[in-house]
Amino acid sequence: MKITTFNPQIVTKNPEPIIKLFEELGFEKRHEQEGIGERKVCGIRMKDANGFYLDISSPEHMPVDHDVTAIRMNVDNFDEAFQLFLDRGFKNIYGENITVTPTSKSAFMISPSGFAIVLIEHTNK
Numbered sequence: 001m002k003i004t005t006f007n008p009q010i011v012t013k014n015p016e017p018i019i020k021l022f023e024e025l026g027f028e029k030r031h032e033q034e035g036i037g038e039r040k041v042c043g044i045r046m047k048d049a050n051g052f053y054l055d056i057s058s059p060e061h062m063p064v065d066h067d068v069t070a071i072r073m074n075v076d077n078f079d080e081a082f083q084l085f086l087d088r089g090f091k092n093i094y095g096e097n098i099t100v101t102p103t104s105k106s107a108f109m110i111s112p113s114g115f116a117i118v119l120i121e122h123t124n125k
Contacts, residue, residue, distance in 0.1 A: 001081050005074035009055040009118050011108075012067040015044065018056055022046055027054060057118075070108070070116035078105045078121035085109045085119065 010018055019029070027046040044056045055072050075081040082098075089112040092098070099106045103124035109117045 001075050001077040001084070003073055003075055004122075005053075005072060005120075007053040007055065007072050009057060009070045009072040010067060011057050011059065011070060011116075011118075013058060015042065015056050015058045018067075019044060019046070022054055022056075027052075055118075068116055070118045072118045072120065074120045074122060076121065078107075078119065081119055081121075082107060082109075085111075085117065088112075090117070 012018055023029075023046075026048045028048070029044060030047045031045040032043070042058045044058075046054045046056065073081070090109040093108040093110050093116075104120055104122050106118065106120040109119055111117070
């Protein structure tokens with residue numbers, strides 16, 4: 001398994017103030033996608049002049065009442081990475097549900113100590 005992207009991601013019910021803050025810090029929207037998966041997630045990818053990325057996602061329903069900061073980790077083999085995290089005690093925040101779209105596969109993983117990884121494989125090769 002190879003990691004292909006690794007950057008912070010903020011999961012929130014209210015993305016606008018976060019977007020505004022990071023725009024003030026020099027980030028620009030690079031990509032926006034709505035209606036991702038069953039949870040109808042709105043995903044925003046931002047980048048600054050130094051090449052740093054930030055993802056902000058806003059699901060229609062969140063299983064917690066507060067923002068969550070996670071690591072976005074794109075990999076070239078979702079199933080292998082998913083199993084690696086499960087073997088180390090991570091849990092998928094949505095239980096058995098893995099988000100599958102025509103172009104990706106993803107899961108929101110929480111470690112035993114509480115940090116989060118949004119695990120993604122883009123499948124549109």
